[in-house]
Amino acid sequence: MTAAIRLAIVDDHPLFREGVVRTLEQIGGFEIVGEGSSRDDALRIVEDRRPDILLMDISVPGGGLSVIGPALESHPALKIVMLTVSEENQHVMTALQSGARGYVLKGVGSRTLAAILRTVASGERYVCPQLSARLLADLSAQSNEPAKADGLAELTSREREILTLVAAGLSNKRIGLRLNLHEKTIKHHMTRILAKLNVSNRTEAAMTLRDATERRHSPVRDHA
Secondary structure (H helix, E strand, O other): OOOOEEEEEEOOOHHHHHHHHHHHHHHOOEEEEEEEOOHHHHHHHHHHHOOOEEEEOOOOOOOOHHHHHHHHHHOOOOEEEEEEOOOOHHHHHHHHHHOOOEEEEOOOOHHHHHHHHHHHHOOOOEEOHHHHHHHHHHHHHHOOHHHHHHHHHHOOHHHHHHHHHHHOOOOHHHHHHHHOOOHHHHHHHHHHHHHHHOOOOHHHHHHHHHHHHHHHHOOOOOOO
């Protein structure tokens, strides 16, 4: 039997927090090891309870984003998922660059949230799809586009196939099933893809492909 995922939840709205706890407990597969409502609570829980995943809001007193660095320094194996109403690109980018493994908007269904948490627990990253396109624009503006284009050109046909499925939202496990390959083989390919594209995670890799595809299909304008 798979061990329950040890989860801590930090949100300064008690009713919302209690609702998340209750629904995840009903779904099963989660052990709630701590609850809090502030930055200080989050750091204390991480230190004392050592959860597998810390699920927290950005807007808690003290600032949720400021928890990520110290929490990971204290507990490097911790996986942090932000659950928030903020759709600001800068918040998403700061969270991911600081080491968060997931960024989820409030309003997500309970079973979808449970699936996301399991995905993160398995080692994957997650950013809600509605934010991915906007995040793509910011990352593209800050990146070296020629270098990334060269990286895409270096991908093998198999790597390109896998990256296309990643961009479609499939996990490594589902890609393995689709291509009749072991999940470890997919992870090995992903490591090579990230290196060739000079990106740090699968979200950035997928965005690189999407951006290149959009540019290729954009109409050429005649300025004459």
